[in-house]
Amino acid sequence: MGKGAFLGATSIFALMCALYASTGMAQELSPAQAGDLEGVIDSGDNAWILASSALVLIMTPGLALFYGGMAGTKNMVNTMWMSFIVICTVSIQWVLWGYSLSFAEGNWFIGGFEWVALQGVGQEATGTIPHLTFMIFQCMFAIITLALVSGAVVERMKFSAWLLLIPLWTTAVYAPICHWVWGPGGWLGGIGALDFAGGTVVHITSGASALILCLFLGARKGYPKSVHPPHNIPFTMLGAALLWVGWFGFNAGSELAADGIAASAFVVTNTATACAGFTWSVLDWAHSGRPTLVGACSGAVAGLVAITPASGFVGPMGSIAIGVGAGLVCYYGSVYMKKALGYDDALDVVGIHALGGSWGAFATGIFAQLSVNPGGADGAIYGNPYQLIPQSIGIAASWAWACGITAILALIIKYTVGLKASAADETAGMDISQHKEIAYSHET
């Protein structure tokens, strides 16, 4: 059956990548990015990264509303809960071991145990901000990444299964890929793959894992005939707005300083987002006869996703190209590809995050400019087509690892607590069946 084969293939690919990396790239380890504990704290930089951390935290409840508004009324609480429980759980996991595995000195593949339980992670400067500031900023990234996955599996995944997935996934999928890209000695960073704020680490991992979970879960009852319109568009709009504004912290905060590159990242984030939102609206108008607000919000999120890896490396004109591209790629991915392939990705996490993240990571290799960020590289249109190689390796490796490991985790959960709610629970609604709660009780 296709599922098994797919799983096998991706696992093998992941293994190959890992082997290749361990032989071919181990000697090229970049100097530790997060680990150099020197320098003094700059209050302006620290102010910006603390504010950015708050901004990134608000993204996850924003996501809860963005997703929840599109879910059905009887699944609203559960949909929001899936995001909210990630905040509560990953915040603890990250402090206890997640941060250490991701960012402590280790090998090319994974971090060490030095910073377990934040031992040795204190107020001293890392670059120009306290080490704790860097730690908590990264914590918010780990939170939102898994929360993104939930959009694909809402309306049918058991809450206990989701709860079990959280620490497993964050440990086995997120931490390694995060270390590869941003950790000291990580191999993807080592080969020069550029990912400013998480196109691979955040969006490909979440989107690819979402795809695997969709395949293991199967579709909702009656899909695709039973597809319903969003139950509350204002919540979806508000959620998209909170994502947009929080994303300034996500991207511009990833500079870890309040400098010119942060300003540039802020500008291209806004520009690409606007372009993608606008593009999706135009496509909606063309294909459905009317521009929809949910479409514009979806497009905006697609733009945010795509500009993420590029945000510290490209200029405004590059960001327009990336944004328009994101609108195109994610629109057709969410509308046509999903239909063609037939999986039930409830809220289009694959179409928007996996595809948008891949496009963004690739496009970084096209539009990056050394003149924007001397710590980056020139991209293809600035005469360096070779940058597309590490970018492509980064994309492929993230897909492979996320798919392979998520498949294993899904199997484990399937045969322990079970993945999918019973048909009766699904029909009654996940809110009452999983939580004994009802989103709206207007009779009271």
Added chain:
Amino acid sequence: MGKGAFLGATSIFALMCALYASTGMAQELSPAQAGDLEGVIDSGDNAWILASSALVLIMTPGLALFYGGMAGTKNMVNTMWMSFIVICTVSIQWVLWGYSLSFAEGNWFIGGFEWVALQGVGQEATGTIPHLTFMIFQCMFAIITLALVSGAVVERMKFSAWLLLIPLWTTAVYAPICHWVWGPGGWLGGIGALDFAGGTVVHITSGASALILCLFLGARKGYPKSVHPPHNIPFTMLGAALLWVGWFGFNAGSELAADGIAASAFVVTNTATACAGFTWSVLDWAHSGRPTLVGACSGAVAGLVAITPASGFVGPMGSIAIGVGAGLVCYYGSVYMKKALGYDDALDVVGIHALGGSWGAFATGIFAQLSVNPGGADGAIYGNPYQLIPQSIGIAASWAWACGITAILALIIKYTVGLKASAADETAGMDISQHKEIAYSHET
């Protein structure tokens, strides 16, 4: 007919102002305010302006909720959409040519093309922040200004007409007035008109344009008998709260530094807003027998509007006077003046923004204190009644230009795509007729 006459009069007045300005003031051009590209970046200032930019962005979705909550259920999506599409569209327009026309070196009337497509707008310091930071902060102002207009025209203006209006208006109305007040060499700045954060540039332009659009559109079906209560007061409250908090970025950010004047602007913003919200509540209680929450929110917005031009120039006691005045002026403007004059300004953009902005710009000339801001001036009660002259000219010129040009744009749109939705579309609701969307689908 009155409309034509009005249009004629305002156009002539605009012309006269322009002529007067070109002869009388051209030689008094102030040194470039935004354009001096020197100095070094201060990370604290940059952190504050980046954070402020994020805060100002959140105002527009906040406005979408503030307006949407007061609109009818069947027009909720369209009302929010009008704000959201402004974000997507003006973000692009501003980067491509809006910023250059507003802030590049040009003449007394309009900026040049030097910074088109952000050529030459980079990470170098403007004052103590990167030029890009200043650019994106100003972008958020251009966005919210046009979004404010939408409140007057909801529930009946065609979406295509609105979409067409966006780039036209931002180019022909916003850019010139912005240049007059804040651009290098702008004539209103040159004659010493004080406008710290946009009483004229933002609120008079939006409110005056809203009035003109109301007149061209005509009333909603059945108005005023058909006036309905807000469909969702929680959204209106949330929107007002997001406006309030975002406005701290708007006003205190306009100092372009995290210094004492920013702190002062923050304080007077909060104080005036509270006073105006409280005043409106008292008037509600007196006139309608009960204090309403929507009234307090409306009052708060009125206070935010009125303190905007004054925020960097007045002290706390001045802000109390401005806030109480805003509550009075805008309450009577929204309730009695609208009724007396009979235009259908659905959500009181004229009463709150045009009147509140005019009051604030005038009151700046009364309560400004050199001791608060040495870059400002003393107002009438500090012995300098002459400050009321440039303030009044600023008010009159903004009204005139906004009215005149908006009238021309409205005519253009009326005879191309058409301004007003058909009666059937209005009755069915703008959500389903313009967007094939329904805000709430609780049956699903």
Added chain:
Amino acid sequence: MGKGAFLGATSIFALMCALYASTGMAQELSPAQAGDLEGVIDSGDNAWILASSALVLIMTPGLALFYGGMAGTKNMVNTMWMSFIVICTVSIQWVLWGYSLSFAEGNWFIGGFEWVALQGVGQEATGTIPHLTFMIFQCMFAIITLALVSGAVVERMKFSAWLLLIPLWTTAVYAPICHWVWGPGGWLGGIGALDFAGGTVVHITSGASALILCLFLGARKGYPKSVHPPHNIPFTMLGAALLWVGWFGFNAGSELAADGIAASAFVVTNTATACAGFTWSVLDWAHSGRPTLVGACSGAVAGLVAITPASGFVGPMGSIAIGVGAGLVCYYGSVYMKKALGYDDALDVVGIHALGGSWGAFATGIFAQLSVNPGGADGAIYGNPYQLIPQSIGIAASWAWACGITAILALIIKYTVGLKASAADETAGMDISQHKEIAYSHET
């Protein structure tokens, strides 16, 4: 009758505490904390505290949604209004006399009148931020504290009574306790009671006052049989999220600088909150068979409350203990203690704020570490059990003063405008009876 006795006892206790303090502690006055007007402004610190002030302001509308979502549909507007009017009123009270009474030089008990109407409160540096920045940051604390109280009395307290309570309570309860702990020469600060961000000043005062008001008001009609589920869980979740993110400003901002301690406070705030949210969910699952989202949100708020006094003094592991403890204490307080004692605390302000604040203030004495904050102290597990003494005194004194004075104010209000709405008004709903407003009008 019990009420009278309780009132008497608390008043006497308050008196005793005051006397004891005036004799025993007056000589140990600490140097003025807020009042030393020297140094230069650090733009980064100022940026952070201005941003924090904005974050703390958003907490109050967040609270309005958190409470409103749990209230009944027909009381939604009134519930939000109670928070919103506090913003409008206390902002004015604070500027006029509240700040001076709390923070100006005075005696061990209360501040002086030096800074009435902000005379002498200007842009000059206090520490490294403008004095005005400190003033407005503290203003936001005064606002949220009283707003917290409203959760206990919603659905039955007359709006006029609440409006009258606002200036009285903020002047007679908040200002003294604030001065005791944070004001120059305040006696609780003097004896070394640690309260970083307001466990006593904010949460015990609000929770204890809520208890007294509940007792004076009596229960809602039909209580406890008539207890209804939350009318809108998404608003409750959104409110909790805004509280969480705003609380970063609350706690990490209380350092008044963007330094390492701010980073540490940020980290422990997030950790304790996540732990408490998780703990409450587990208890829900164990006791009710399902984890509820409202439970997780309640737990998160409990965690935020408990970590508040400790946030600048404890490390991450201490924060886990405090968070788990908060989940336990507040869950049993809200569910079992309330039932056992029988008072009608509608939204569990006593269970969460009074108990959570007390636990947090006590736990600060257990888990504080000098190595985290050299300006703090070591707690019991770091070899200094004596720290529990000033902590306990602080807890007891805050309870006593808040209970005693609130009882007096409640009596005054009861015999002037009256405390409780008529049964008919309660049945009709507070929205229509107090405000002539209806939260949702979907028919329009």
Added chain:
Amino acid sequence: MKKVEAIIRVGKLNAVKAALEEIKHPGLTVTNVRGHGVQKGITETWRGKSIKIDLLDKVKIEIVSPDKDVSKIIAAIVEEGKTGNVGDGKIFVSTVDEVVRIRTGEKGEKAVS
């Protein structure tokens, strides 16, 4: 005693209500309903997918009245509820055996006034 039940357009409720007030109807009860008949539904769009909504919002008015007033009531509803386009709705008349006013326990015609 008869019950007159009318399914009308949402936008016509106020006009019909006013017309009934003019003929001094004794009272009425309104319910939000959704309906489907000759009139076709509307189409919503979500992420490129068309979702047909074939039940449209309507309003049901119920009026219980003495037999003699029925024709007047029907006339008023038809007069004010009509637009001439499909979807205007229907009126159903049925027999009510007994009426009780809860407040007083009164029965019969006195109870509906």
Added chain:
Amino acid sequence: MKKVEAIIRVGKLNAVKAALEEIKHPGLTVTNVRGHGVQKGITETWRGKSIKIDLLDKVKIEIVSPDKDVSKIIAAIVEEGKTGNVGDGKIFVSTVDEVVRIRTGEKGEKAVS
């Protein structure tokens, strides 16, 4: 078989429901309605404008039952639904020709129990 239809105050639903449970009624269906009769409406305020809401929220209870239980049911509703103030509502009784239980296809009295 009869259908008893009662329009009552929203706040009385629980009491009436409890009373019906006591007399072991077979089941009931509840609808949110809005109504208008002797009782006047309420006035909302928006930006200084008074907006009259002349339809007040009510609840409609429908109970189908054998003829013999009708008087008991009416008595229970009147007893528990009454406040004595205008707006308490009305009860309408009409005839039902046939009842079917969907689950089993049973007809007649067996179907309503």
Added chain:
Amino acid sequence: MKKVEAIIRVGKLNAVKAALEEIKHPGLTVTNVRGHGVQKGITETWRGKSIKIDLLDKVKIEIVSPDKDVSKIIAAIVEEGKTGNVGDGKIFVSTVDEVVRIRTGEKGEKAVS
């Protein structure tokens, strides 16, 4: 003329609607109701307190049709509305004295088609 009133499960609305379309029913009106019968309610939890919700969401379908079609309609509803578990609902049939189409003023059987 008869009115067929069916209380069914929310999740069965689409299936029943489709079945009625197949037998070419003339139109229908749908109301959201809550109900209570043999089927027990559900329990919500709020802060450790269990709150019993004994009225479950149901949907009411009303179809007015000529007498001859009634048995076909009932059969279609039973067929598609049945799950076999308690809570499937009931069908009530009653007599309608008169039908008017508002759009045209037509009366009787022509009006319902």
